[in-house]
Amino acid sequence: MTDPGLLIVVSGPSGAGKGTICDALRKTFSNIYYSISMTTRSPRTGEINGVNYYFTNDDNFKKLLTQDAFLEYAKVYDHYYGTPREYVYTLLNEGKHVMLEIDIQGAMQVKKTYPKGIFMYIVPPSKAVLEHRLRGRHTDTDEVIAARLSRARTELDWIDKYDYLIVNDNLPAAIDKAASIIRAEECRVTRNAECIAHTKKLYK
Amino acid sequence: MTDPGLLIVVSGPSGAGKGTICDALRKTFSNIYYSISMTTRSPRTGEINGVNYYFTNDDNFKKLLTQDAFLEYAKVYDHYYGTPREYVYTLLNEGKHVMLEIDIQGAMQVKKTYPKGIFMYIVPPSKAVLEHRLRGRHTDTDEVIAARLSRARTELDWIDKYDYLIVNDNLPAAIDKAASIIRAEECRVTRNAECIAHTKKLYK
Numbered sequence: 493m494t495d496p497g498l499l500i501v502v503s504g505p506s507g508a509g510k511g512t513i514c515d516a517l518r519k520t521f522s523n524i525y526y527s528i529s530m531t532t533r534s535p536r537t538g539e540i541n542g543v544n545y546y547f548t549n550d551d552n553f554k555k556l557l558t559q560d561a562f563l564e565y566a567k568v569y570d571h572y573y574g575t576p577r578e579y580v581y582t583l584l585n586e587g588k589h590v591m592l593e594i595d596i597q598g599a600m601q602v603k604k605t606y607p608k609g610i611f612m613y614i615v616p617p618s619k620a621v622l623e624h625r626l627r628g629r630h631t632d633t634d635e636v637i638a639a640r641l642s643r644a645r646t647e648l649d650w651i652d653k654y655d656y657l658i659v660n661d662n663l664p665a666a667i668d669k670a671a672s673i674i675r676a677e678e679c680r681v682t683r684n685a686e687c688i689a690h691t692k693k694l695y696k
Numbered sequence: 697m698t699d700p701g702l703l704i705v706v707s708g709p710s711g712a713g714k715g716t717i718c719d720a721l722r723k724t725f726s727n728i729y730y731s732i733s734m735t736t737r738s739p740r741t742g743e744i745n746g747v748n749y750y751f752t753n754d755d756n757f758k759k760l761l762t763q764d765a766f767l768e769y770a771k772v773y774d775h776y777y778g779t780p781r782e783y784v785y786t787l788l789n790e791g792k793h794v795m796l797e798i799d800i801q802g803a804m805q806v807k808k809t810y811p812k813g814i815f816m817y818i819v820p821p822s823k824a825v826l827e828h829r830l831r832g833r834h835t836d837t838d839e840v841i842a843a844r845l846s847r848a849r850t851e852l853d854w855i856d857k858y859d860y861l862i863v864n865d866n867l868p869a870a871i872d873k874a875a876s877i878i879r880a881e882e883c884r885v886t887r888n889a890e891c892i893a894h895t896k897k898l899y900k
Contacts, residue, residue, distance in 0.1 A: 612883075613885075615895065617895065617898065618895070618898035618899065619898060619899045619900070620898075644899065645896075645899040645900070648892075648895065648896050648899055651885055651892055652885060652892075654885050655884065655885060656880065656883040656884060656885060657883055657884075657885050657888055657891070657892065658883055659891070659895060668879070669879055669880075669882075669883050671876070672875070672876035672877075672879035672880045672883075673876075673879075673880040673883060675872070675873055675876035675877075675880070676860065676873075676876045676877040676879070676880035676881070677880070678873075679816075679860040679861055679862055679873050679876075679877060680859065680860060680861075681817075681855055681856060681858050681859060681860060681861050684861055687861070687863070688852075688855055688856075688861065691819065691821065691822070691852065691863060692849075692852050694821065694822035694823060694824075695822065695823045695848065695849040695852055696823070696849070
């Protein structure tokens with residue numbers, strides 16, 4: 493028996509630096525796995541089934557929905573996206589950490605079914621900094637940027653539902669904070685029942 | 697207004713490495729302060745009032761006890777030792793962290809009055825390792841070592857009352873874990889009401 497791994501849920505506005513931070517965490521912790529989402533949209537060029545996504549059809553996704561097979565799911569435009577519960581639970585039970593980079597609605601679904609998860613919210617220090625980053629990417633129109641900024645503001649009201657807040661004003665410091673959160677949670681007494689039982693035996 | 701600092705309570709058996717870890721934390725975090733205990737015992741050579749301890753007499757200590765002036769206290773043989781509440785609270789309210797290296801009984805008193813504290817338990821990986829360390833210090837008799845080992849074993853039953861367990865099988869790793877716990881707790885949403893309010897303003 494080993495203690496279960498950590499389910500690490502990361503949210504934050506587009507432009508917060510979530511992707512960069514999550515990739516850095518994966519390099520730091522060899523036992524962190526990304527969960528693989530299932531989707532009903534078609535694969536794009538280069539996307540591989542079982543690596544980028546599990547690709548499936550509408551009928552199968554709906555069948556799985558009735559079986560409560562997703563930790564969280566959403567319908568975006570005409571397509572379903574979901575996090576298969578079994579894959580995540582299998583990894584956790586093996587003592588591995590699983591990382592989910594999802595939006596607030598998804599995170600709140602996960603929190604309901606798996607409250608032991610670690611919920612981190614990453615946010616740039618100000619609207620001005622977020623806008624500067626979004627403009628620097630040269631990928632969004634002015635309208636899209638305006639919508640993202642407005643959404644970032646309203647989403648701040650959800651921070652209270654998260655465990656940890658990382659204000660990303662400095663990327664290395666933000667990565668260090670996220671890594672510290674994982675290392676700290678690994679030391680939580682409530683997550684170490686097996687480790688404690690083992691240690692007690694070594695004191696007999 | 698700033699968010700209050702962290703009250704960091706560190707316990708563990710004699711020989712666990714608490715002192716070394718706490719000193720390393722103080723070097724890493726410029727905003728960690730040790731609390732200064734008050735005692736009714738006489739100063740030893742070189743001990744300075746207000747630095748090593750606050751020295752006082754029995755009558756004054758008892759008067760302070762009736763005023764609930766201590767976060768925790770104990771009578772050891774004929775002398776009282778206590779952690780003055782006001783000094784600790786003043787530092788915390790200034791946003792500074794305060795570290796207390798105290799035994800389980802003291803920690804449980806602190807937990808009752810200040811449950812927001814961070815309670816860490818540090819323990820060597822096994823009785824054999826602890827014994828090896830105690831013998832290596834060449835300060836204790838066989839009887840004292842036997843008593844310490846026996847006490848270390850029974851004290852393991854209190855781990856459940858702590859938030860974090862650090863199994864100190866490697867000193868740099870143990871220091872890194874303790875530092876991570878502090879960095880993580882600094883990011884806790886529930887400890888950052890002021891920071892969140894400030895961030896919300898910067899998104900208006």
